[in-house]
Amino acid sequence: DQQVKQNSPSLSVQEGRISILNCDYTNSMFDYFLWYKKYPAEGPTFLISISSIKDKNEDGRFTVFLNKSAKHLSLHIVPSQPGDSAVYFCAASESNYQLIWGAGTKLIIKP
Amino acid sequence: DGGITQSPKYLFRKEGQNVTLSCEQNLNHDAMYWYRQDPGQGLRLIYYSQIVNDFQKGDIAEGYSVSREKKESFPLTVTSAQKNPTAFYLCASSMRSSTDTQYFGPGTRLTVL
Numbered sequence: 001d002q003q004v005k006q007n008s009p010s011l012s013v014q015e016g017r018i019s020i021l022n023c024d025y026t027n028s029m030f031d032y033f034l035w036y037k038k039y040p041a042e043g044p045t046f047l048i049s050i051s052s053i054k055d056k057n058e059d060g061r062f063t064v065f066l067n068k069s070a071k072h073l074s075l076h077i078v079p080s081q082p083g084d085s086a087v088y089f090c091a092a093s094e095s096n097y098q099l100i101w102g103a104g105t106k107l108i109i110k111p
Numbered sequence: 112d113g114g115i116t117q118s119p120k121y122l123f124r125k126e127g128q129n130v131t132l133s134c135e136q137n138l139n140h141d142a143m144y145w146y147r148q149d150p151g152q153g154l155r156l157i158y159y160s161q162i163v164n165d166f167q168k169g170d171i172a173e174g175y176s177v178s179r180e181k182k183e184s185f186p187l188t189v190t191s192a193q194k195n196p197t198a199f200y201l202c203a204s205s206m207r208s209s210t211d212t213q214y215f216g217p218g219t220r221l222t223v224l
Contacts (some may be wrong), residue, residue: 004153032210043201043215098209101153
């Protein structure tokens with residue numbers, strides 16, 4: 001039973017447009033959420049996080065939105081750049097316990 | 112030049128053999144983790160350690176063993192008891208807890224023939 005779900009295995013977006021990656025979760029006790037980015041043959045790297053007391057966190061081109069009532073979070077990348085092509089993982093945690101990871105979404109930025 | 116290293120990058124073993132995957136970090140992090148990644152699935156936690164000489168089982172610890180004799184090192188042994196060992200293995204470290212930013216190594220792809 002996956003507690004963190006990324007239902008889109010892949011997403012293709014035109015360079016310069018907005019990329020929106022989605023993540024749904026089932027555990028209402030999750031209070032901390034993170035996005036990691038992974039290039040081929042490398043380990044994931046931290047991108048951005050949000051705690052459940054907020055509904056939005058922004059860092060440059062990256063914004064994460066949290067909708068607690070819908071148990072949904074999304075990552076917006078604006079504008080999308082070729083270097084953003086990677087696999088993006090959503091992860092969640094309850095009270096500083098271990099992270100639960102989604103399966104990842106492969107983002108492809110088309111020139 | 113701080114970071115986390117895993118070796119080897121690719122590993123082939125015969126069925127029934129134990130194999131040990133190396134993970135070293137020079138970030139002075141207390142916590143270290145081993146994850147397994149399979150196609151179409153998220154990272155699943157095998158073992159983690161928050162302090163030297165102590166470690167805890169993750170969600171899929173069966174068939175694996177670890178040691179944490181030094182702060183810098185957290186080797187993972189895949190034993191013959193692991194029913195489906197072929198996978199991509201990722202090691203990570205963080206300052207103290209799992210919600211601190213985790214820094215990952217490049218991974219080891221293990222193939223059991």
